Amino acid sequence: MIYTVTFNPSLDYIVSVEDFKLGLTNRTSSELMLPGGKGINVSTVLGNLGIESTALGFLAGFTGKEIAGRLDQMGIKNGCIWLEEGYSRINVKLKSIDGTEINGQGPEIPEKKVEELMKQLSALGEGDVLFLAGSIPSSMADDAYQKIMEMLDGKGIRIVVDATRDLLMKVLPYHPFLIKPNNHELGEIFGVELKTRESVVPYAKQLQKKGAQNVLVSMAGEGAVLVAASGEVFEAPAPKGKLINGVGAGDSMVAGFMAGYMEKEDYLHAFHMGIAAGSASAFSENLATREEIASVYEQITK
Known part of the structure; x- marks a missing residue:
């Protein structure tokens, strides 16, 4: 089974505003609401590729109920733990000014709820895949990823870590299957x-x-590089296309890579699937569909 962890899921409110002006009332020309957070993005892309996964993390309040309902509509299994206080965050993403976001804080996560998540994760075993993606909320210990990997070390679980600097460096001694700086x-x-x-x-x-074990380096318009556990090194330029929405492209890349690897256990195919999924999401309004990924994959491999 595949599991994704998002400690701080969000309800992403994605809007376009024509001719945005500071200090004035602006009205949207388009708007969209989706469940978000890096792990949930991974589950979404996996689902688009026809691969089941279970989303783990924490939900709270009216926004948490909305996230749970949307996960259900999307066919993503919801293993998230309910918090009695606070509410899941809302992230505002302004599409008309590329890369502009206002991200909420999210709820406080009590220690007993963290322990509940650890108990869930302790049940994982041989052949399972676990994605740990994104930052750790301030209410949690900053060694949460390290503790998870220490607990699961030696159980035959392929763990993917998509995190920055210190979070990433702390987990390396536990041999993550894939990292994607x-x-x-x-x-x-x-x-x-x-x-x-x-x-x-x-x-x-x-x-x-x-x-x-495997290091996948994304480089936006410059392409990507994979240094694989086999000792092989693969590199490729970025596929041709128009950047429409960079949000979730990195999450799509790790989802595509693991989908490709699980399909054939071939690093070149996995690398191409990662690039195709990441680029297809960047070229589309939302996270990439199976058809969009297939189209970019064909461009890469022909």
Whole structure:
């Protein structure tokens, strides 16, 4: 079974505003509401590819009920733990000004609820896949990913970690199956600037030496690089297309990679599926559909 963890899920309110003006009343020209958070994005893309997953995390309040209802409509199994106080956050994403977001804080997560999640995760076993994606809320200990991986170490679970700097470095000793820094995050870890696909390879290999099995580096318009557990290195330029919405592209990439790997256990196919899913989401209004991913995959591989 596949599980995704989103500690702080959101209700994403995605709007377009023509000619946005600060200090004045602006009216939307389009709007959309979706369940969000990096793990939920992964579950969404997996679902679009026909792969079942269970979303884990915490929900609260009227927004939490809406997220739960939308997960159900999308066919995503909901294993989220209910919090008695607070409400799940609302994130406002302004499409007409690319990359502009206002993200809510989310509810306080009591220690007993964290323990409940750990109990859920302790039931995972051989052959399961677990995605740990995104930041850790301030109400939780910042070593949460480390504790999860320590608990699951040696159980034959493929764990994917999509997190930044310190969170990422702390989990490497537990040999995550896949990590996905972008070139800027990889550069920050080592104090260098990485602009070309060739330049990221030695630093990705260093993360392998520290414990990661596979290192997938996304580079936006420059493409992507995979340093695989097999010792192979794959690199590819970005597919051609118009950037419409960068939100969720990285989550789509890790979902596509694992979908491809589970299908054939072939790193090149998984790499191409990762690029196709990430790019297809960037080229579309919402997270990529199966048809959109297939179209980009065909462009990459022909």
